[in-house]
Amino acid sequence: xxxxxxxxxxTETLAxxxxxxxGVSKRFSKTLDFAGRIAKRLGAxxxxxxxxxxxxxxxxxxxxxxxxxxxxxxxxxxxxGRMVAGIMPASEGSILWRGRDMKSxxxxxxxxxxxxxxxxxxxxxxxxxxxxxxxxxVGEAPQFHGMAKRGEIGSYVDEQLRRAGLDPxxxxxxxxQFSGGQRQRIGIARALAVQxxxxxxxxxxxxxxxxxxAQILNLFMKLRRELDLTYLFISHxxxxxxxxxxxxxxxxxxxxxxxxxxxxxxxxPNHPYTKALLAEVPRIEARKRAFAGVKGEIPSxxxxxxxxxxxPRCPFAFDRxxxxxxxxxxxxxxxxxxxxxxxxx
Amino acid sequence: xxxxxxxVRNLRTHFFTRGxxxxxxxxxxxxxxxxxxxxxxxxxxxxxxxxGFSILGLVDAPGRIAGGQILFKGRDLATxxxxxxxxxxxxxxxxxxxxxxxxxxxVLRIDTQMIETxxxxxxxxxxxxxxxxxxxxxxxxxxxxDxxxxxxxxQFSGGMRQRVAxxxxxxxxxxxxxxxxxxxxxxxxxxxxxxxxxxxLCAQFGTALVWITHDLSVVAGLxxxxxxxxxxxxxxxxxxxxxxxAPLHPYTLGLIGSVPxxxxxxxxxxxxxxxxxxxxxxxxxxxxxxxxxxAEPGCAEPPPMAEYRPGQHARCIHPHQEAVAA
Ligand SMILES: Nc1ncnc2c1ncn2[C@@H]1O[C@H](COP(=O)(O)OP(=O)(O)OP(=O)(O)O)[C@@H](O)[C@H]1O
Ligand SMILES: Nc1ncnc2c1ncn2[C@@H]1O[C@H](COP(=O)(O)OP(=O)(O)O)[C@@H](O)[C@H]1O
Ligand code: SF4
Ligand code: SF4
Ligand SMILES: [Mg+2]
Ligand SMILES: [Mg+2]
Numbered sequence: 001x002x003x004x005x006x007x008x009x010x011t012e013t014l015a016x017x018x019x020x021x022x023g024v025s026k027r028f029s030k031t032l033d034f035a036g037r038i039a040k041r042l043g044a045x046x047x048x049x050x051x052x053x054x055x056x057x058x059x060x061x062x063x064x065x066x067x068x069x070x071x072x073x074x075x076x077x078x079x080x081g082r083m084v085a086g087i088m089p090a091s092e093g094s095i096l097w098r099g100r101d102m103k104s105x106x107x108x109x110x111x112x113x114x115x116x117x118x119x120x121x122x123x124x125x126x127x128x129x130x131x132x133x134x135x136x137x138v139g140e141a142p143q144f145h146g147m148a149k150r151g152e153i154g155s156y157v158d159e160q161l162r163r164a165g166l167d168p169x170x171x172x173x174x175x176x177q178f179s180g181g182q183r184q185r186i187g188i189a190r191a192l193a194v195q196x197x198x199x200x201x202x203x204x205x206x207x208x209x210x211x212x213x214a215q216i217l218n219l220f221m222k223l224r225r226e227l228d229l230t231y232l233f234i235s236h237x238x239x240x241x242x243x244x245x246x247x248x249x250x251x252x253x254x255x256x257x258x259x260x261x262x263x264x265x266x267x268x269p270n271h272p273y274t275k276a277l278l279a280e281v282p283r284i285e286a287r288k289r290a291f292a293g294v295k296g297e298i299p300s301x302x303x304x305x306x307x308x309x310x311x312p313r314c315p316f317a318f319d320r321x322x323x324x325x326x327x328x329x330x331x332x333x334x335x336x337x338x339x340x341x342x343x344x345x
Numbered sequence: 346x347x348x349x350x351x352x353v354r355n356l357r358t359h360f361f362t363r364g365x366x367x368x369x370x371x372x373x374x375x376x377x378x379x380x381x382x383x384x385x386x387x388x389x390x391x392x393x394x395x396x397g398f399s400i401l402g403l404v405d406a407p408g409r410i411a412g413g414q415i416l417f418k419g420r421d422l423a424t425x426x427x428x429x430x431x432x433x434x435x436x437x438x439x440x441x442x443x444x445x446x447x448x449x450x451x452v453l454r455i456d457t458q459m460i461e462t463x464x465x466x467x468x469x470x471x472x473x474x475x476x477x478x479x480x481x482x483x484x485x486x487x488x489x490x491d492x493x494x495x496x497x498x499x500q501f502s503g504g505m506r507q508r509v510a511x512x513x514x515x516x517x518x519x520x521x522x523x524x525x526x527x528x529x530x531x532x533x534x535x536x537x538x539x540x541x542x543x544x545x546l547c548a549q550f551g552t553a554l555v556w557i558t559h560d561l562s563v564v565a566g567l568x569x570x571x572x573x574x575x576x577x578x579x580x581x582x583x584x585x586x587x588x589x590x591a592p593l594h595p596y597t598l599g600l601i602g603s604v605p606x607x608x609x610x611x612x613x614x615x616x617x618x619x620x621x622x623x624x625x626x627x628x629x630x631x632x633x634x635x636x637x638x639x640a641e642p643g644c645a646e647p648p649p650m651a652e653y654r655p656g657q658h659a660r661c662i663h664p665h666q667e668a669v670a671a
Contacts, residue, residue, distance in 0.1 A: 072532040209388035214603035214614040243605035280537035282562035284604050289566040293538025
């Protein structure tokens with residue numbers, strides 16, 4: 001059983017990509033608020049600032065994979081997740097759905113691609129309409145898209161709820177009548193109801209208690225087996241990511257700095273940032289250890305450092321790091337890293 | 346032998362709400378010696394924050410301390426008049442909140458806030474107070490503290506704000522600090538920095554630290570002792586190594602088992618069935634009964650806290666006493 005959960009397809013027989021990102025960037029311009037506009041009119045030296053949330057990023061996710069995406073707050077994980085899920089356009093670059101540029105799809109195809117990818121959020125409460133009963137929340141989309149016949153929608157909803165581990169007897173209740181873990185199950189049932197192939201989970205277990213988190217993670221793994229799902233699993237919790245990902249992608253300030261099969265990342269991290277990150281993960285096996293912390297603050301994406309974004313915090317930084325962006329290059333089988341140190345060897 | 350820095354004995358803090366009495370804290374006991382770290386762990390709603398607030402005398406109506414003692418160097422804080430408590434709070438006993446903005450005033454510069462805090466409890470000149478504030482910022486690793494003193498809270502990142510809040514807690518080198526999930530909202534890289542400061546603090550000043558968290562892995566690396574809370578009660582307590590390596594209580598064992606790194610990669614995580622009960626209608630007897638794989642008819646009576654191994658207590662009549670590989 002564990003093979004089907006963790007095995008990565010051999011390099012020769014890679015499954016087809018479900019989604020590919022090529023040179024994708026996302027910029028947000030922070031428009032000035034009202035006070036700022038007034039101040040500017042009065043001559044203050046304010047300009048509209050641009051956040052480079054995602055910066056020239058390449059990523060391929062293949063059918064059946066679980067890809068874990070980690071990085072510090074503000075590094076662009078959610079932005080990337082939303083672009084992958086097709087609910088936010090890229091500012092630059094192309095996003096391919098099963099080999100075809102999203103921009104070249106017609107209306108029906110775009111709708112299909114969006115249905116096949118569903119997103120599950122951290123705060124299940126905020127993402128559920130409080131005025132709808134659970135049966136409406138779960139049944140709305142499949143009914144609209146004709147996935148269940150009129151007379152069969154009731155049993156269709158029951159099936160989705162049961163699959164997400166909820167008792168269908170509770171389907172006439174409203175979201176506020178459920179616990180956090182149950183609400184997350186409602187969100188999962190709603191996503192599954194439109195028969196997706198690909199789930200983008202953005203901090204989907206972060207708000208849950210440890211004991212409930214384990215229940216939901218087990219549910220994700222069971223659904224993967226039963227429905228042959230592909231996952232992009234965004235989490236700041238490296239323990240969770242290590243447990244359920246086939247492949248791990250590490251982001252730093254809008255860029256991928258390292259990607260590799262999960263075991264490889266945790267056993268042989270290459271990038272200095274990945275190493276620093278792993279060193280700080282608290283482990284339940286550790287006793288009275290000395291903590292240190294990665295030196296420095298997370299830099300502002302408004303004004304990212306030049307060259308390698310990590311250079312102000314990197315203990316190995318040298319001159320080249322301050323001027324040249326390191327490319328993501330192979331450092332082992334299916335293992336890529338973006339660090340100039342790899343060229344020196 | 347002198348009294349320990351902090352000793353909480355059978356603390357009960359109840360909220361008398363219209364819906365009924367919420368026994369948020371209902372028989373909590375633990376001891377923290379000078380220079381030691383006590384990890385108070387439990388899932389949300391288990392009563393950790395209310396325990397912390399009780400120690401600081403910050404529980405407001407409809408809540409009040411309904412029983413037990415909070416002995417600070419032998420003196421009972423539970424019955425101390427508010428005027429005397431005010432002299433201790435922020436001075437000998439300080440709290441660090443999950444949200445640093447509970448400590449920081451958004452409209453005041455950092456120097457104003459820190460200097461006021463110093464002057465509230467120490468008879469020193471303004472200049473000396475500024476000097477102390479500056480040193481405290483330096484101590485928690487804030488670069489160029491002189492400049493930073495002139496900044497407002499919104500000019501700091503979340504991690505920096507939390508460090509400023511810690512610096513404020515440190516100003517009077519308190520004997521006790523209660524830290525309520527101070528790193529939960531922070532990235533692991535910044536969490537590491539803060540945990541390092543906490544360790545230094547205990548070692549340097551002999552502060553007794555109560556570190557509240559839901560994260561067993563943090564407690565494992567930081568604390569000397571641990572108390573596990575469930576539905577308002579401490580269900581297990583003892584030295585960290587003993588409790589984490591050989592838990593007695595089925596709930597502790599379940600919690601440890603559900604940590605991903607305690608499971609084989611990719612295999613289903615061991616999980617505790619069901620969910621935490623509502624404090625308003627707790628079942629009679631052991632509150633963990635409906636989720637417990639070891640429950641037996643006797644568990645319908647409230648189990649007493651008992652010392653099963655030296656220093657290790659559990660509130661369970663049928664604990665895991667055989668050596669368990671968690
Ligand atoms: N709609 C928006 N308008 C302006 N800036 C935005 C917007 N959405 C995101 N950003 C900025 O883009 C950057 C990346 O944000 P994103 O939400 O993707 O980060 P994240 O990695 O998901 O962080 P977290 O771990 O905190 O969820 C941040 O600097 C954020 O402030
Ligand atoms: N002001 C209040 N009025 C009523 N109930 C409260 C109040 N504050 C906390 N509680 C209840 O006390 C219990 C413990 O809360 P808390 O100590 O905040 O939990 P934790 O910090 O462990 O998550 C919860 O059931 C909570 O709802
Ligand atoms: S490129 Fe330079 S600064 Fe960046 S991680 Fe490598 S050594 Fe450090
Ligand atoms: S007292 Fe009984 S129900 Fe409670 S934890 Fe122990 S065995 Fe389980
Ligand atoms: Mg996010
Ligand atoms: Mg709390």
